[in-house]
Structure formats: structure tokens, C-alpha cells
Amino acid sequence: MKLYISADIEGVAGVVHSEHTTRDGKEHDRARSLMTEEVNACVRGALEAGVTEIVVNDSHGTMRNLIPEQLHPEAELISGSPKKLAMVEGLDETYDGAVFLGYHTKKGDFGLLNHTFNGKVVRSIKVNGKEYGEFGLNALVAGFFNVPVVCVSGCDRLEGEARELIPSIYTATVKQTINQFTAKSVHPKKAQEMIQAQTKAAWENRKNIPPFKIDGPVVIEMSFNTTGFAENAAILPIVEQIDPSTVTFEAKNIIDGYRFIRSLIMIAS
CATH class of the missing domain: 3.30.1360.130 (Dipeptide transport protein)
Structure with missing residues (x-):
């Protein structure tokens, strides 16, 4: 069984500011480590549930954030950019499920660090008249390949955005939004425990989570x-x-x- 992980950074526990998310930020290296450990927690949960192959796609910014030597040895890593499918590069119909880690809400929502792909450029993106953020757009790509997104981690507002589209999705809500640049996070170890447990539960119940898709033009x-x-x-x-x-x-x-x-x-x- 194959699991695909798309890993962003804004939804990682303890990450609240551009100092964490940008490559020249003073706290970026620490945020990269937290991001990598949340991925490792997801990998552990997947292995416990019987997954045999795991591919992680670094999906933030330059897509060179995850620390390879710190990554769980059972995971393979896609890193670097550009990528034709960007945050979901490498995803195809051979996967049995996907997990989106460290995600955030679409631009204009109350969620922490909200934006859609490029906050300096994009105001909104609609598909067939409905606005989507990164979670929804990436889930639609997964749905094209009939791959369900079974679990997502991030802030409380992201949980609501995800459940609106996929009601049966499992969530690891690792922080509560206070405003765009402020949140109350659980301890990183607690966040990792949540992600591990939710990944395991989601995988064991993945057949009850349908792919999110739009067919045709x-x-x-x-x-x-x-x-x-x-x-x-x-x-x-x-x-x-x-x-x-x-x-x-x-x-x-x-x-x-x-x-x-x-x-x-x-x-x-």
C-alpha cells in the first residue's frame, strides 16, 4: 500500500510568522526541523497501519525545506522546484491515499498565515464558480487520480475548510488561530503524537473517505x-x-x- 504526503510549513505547530516560513528568516531552520518531525510522525502512523511505501513531497516555497538526514528512513523525498504539479508532484493513480501536512487556509480567511499559493500575487482562485485554497485545489488533483485525501494537519480554521469539502476527513488540529500572525499551539511533541494517531486512524478507515473530484472540463x-x-x-x-x-x-x-x-x-x- 502506498501513501503520498504533501508537506507545507505554515500549519506546523509553533510556526506563526514569516521568520519561520521564509528561507532568510531567523527562525526558519528551527521551523524546518519542526516540519520534518511532523512528517516523521505521519510516517510512523502510516507504518503502524500497514503502509508499505511512502513518498513525501516538500511543498513549501522553494520546496527545499525538509531535512533529508532527519527524515524517517522509510520515506522517500521529492524536493526542489519547479515541479509540474508543484505541491502534489509525483501523485498518481498508484497511491492508495494522501495526507496533507502543515496546511493553511485560503487567502482572505481568518486562518493563521492565510494565502493561496503566492500571497503577494493571488487574491483568489475559483474552479467552476467555487473558491478554493491550496487544500481544495490539491485535493482536486488527488481526486483526478482517484486518490482520497484521508488526513490533514494545520490550524483550527484549516480544519473547517477541509471538512467543508471532505466531511469524513481525519484532522490533526495542532494550533488555534488568534489572528493572521498569532496562534496558540500545542507542544510540538503533542502535535506529533496527534498526527501519528490521526494518520493511523485515517488509513485504517480510508475506504470510508471518498476522493474529492471534479470530472471533465x-x-x-x-x-x-x-x-x-x-x-x-x-x-x-x-x-x-x-x-x-x-x-x-x-x-x-x-x-x-x-x-x-x-x-x-x-x-x-
């Missing part, structure tokens, strides 16, 4: 933080600018749409 609408970003994106022939800061395009499926979203963010900025 999709219409995607992206709003940017400046009109200039939208104008840059609208240079591409298939992109239509529908107001000063918003563009739209169609894709034959969510995979093509996701890849185009990532490309437009790069082009726009």
Missing part, C-alpha cells in the same frame, strides 16, 4: 492583487481578462487547469 477564474498582474496573465491567448484584476480560462480537466494556474502565477509576477 473546468472554468477557472483567478483574481490578482494588482491590475498589472492580471494584465501580464492576460497576454496568453487562452486567458480572458474580465475585470481590472481578474482573468478566466478553460481547461480540459483539473490537471491542465492546475498546471496553468501555477504557470499564470509565475507569468503574472
Whole structure:
């Protein structure tokens, strides 16, 4: 049995500020270690549940955050960028389930460190008229491959966002949001225990958690933080600018749409 792990950093217990999340941040190395230990906890829970193959995708920023020598030896690591599928690179139909670790809410929510892919560039992303954050968009990619997202960790507001889309998902809520840059976190060891236990329980009950999916063509609408970003994106022939800061395009499926979203963010900025 194969497990796919997508690991972000903003939802890790104890992480609350850009000093933790950016490569030049004074506390980034400590946050990287906390992130790696939460991944290790997930791996332990998966192994306890009978998983035989585990692949971890480093999904934050430059995607070079997880510490290889500190990572559990039973996990394989995908790191570096760019990646065609970014936060879900390497995910395909051969996996039996996925876990998203250290995730956060979409931009504009009350959640800690909320943003969608690139907070300086993107205001919102809608698929077929519904707004999604990173959790929802990445879950849709997993759903395209019929892979259920069985567990997610992060703040309390992220738990609500995830359950709205996948009601039966297991969650490890490791901190409570106070505001965008403030949270009350459980101790890192407690967070790791929660993640290990929830991963094990989720895997054992994965057949009760359906893939989150949209079949067929999709219409995607992206709003940017400046009109200039939208104008840059609208240079591409298939992109239509529908107001000063918003563009739209169609894709034959969510995979093509996701890849185009990532490309437009790069082009726009």
C-alpha cells in the first residue's frame, strides 16, 4: 500500500510568522526541523497501519525545506522546484491515499498565515464558480487520480475548510488561530503524537473517505492583487481578462487547469 504526503510549513505547530516560513528568516531552520518531525510522525502512523511505501513531497516555497538526514528512513523525498504539479508532484493513480501536512487556509480567511499559493500575487482562485485554497485545489488533483485525501494537519480554521469539502476527513488540529500572525499551539511533541494517531486512524478507515473530484472540463477564474498582474496573465491567448484584476480560462480537466494556474502565477509576477 502506498501513501503520498504533501508537506507545507505554515500549519506546523509553533510556526506563526514569516521568520519561520521564509528561507532568510531567523527562525526558519528551527521551523524546518519542526516540519520534518511532523512528517516523521505521519510516517510512523502510516507504518503502524500497514503502509508499505511512502513518498513525501516538500511543498513549501522553494520546496527545499525538509531535512533529508532527519527524515524517517522509510520515506522517500521529492524536493526542489519547479515541479509540474508543484505541491502534489509525483501523485498518481498508484497511491492508495494522501495526507496533507502543515496546511493553511485560503487567502482572505481568518486562518493563521492565510494565502493561496503566492500571497503577494493571488487574491483568489475559483474552479467552476467555487473558491478554493491550496487544500481544495490539491485535493482536486488527488481526486483526478482517484486518490482520497484521508488526513490533514494545520490550524483550527484549516480544519473547517477541509471538512467543508471532505466531511469524513481525519484532522490533526495542532494550533488555534488568534489572528493572521498569532496562534496558540500545542507542544510540538503533542502535535506529533496527534498526527501519528490521526494518520493511523485515517488509513485504517480510508475506504470510508471518498476522493474529492471534479470530472471533465473546468472554468477557472483567478483574481490578482494588482491590475498589472492580471494584465501580464492576460497576454496568453487562452486567458480572458474580465475585470481590472481578474482573468478566466478553460481547461480540459483539473490537471491542465492546475498546471496553468501555477504557470499564470509565475507569468503574472
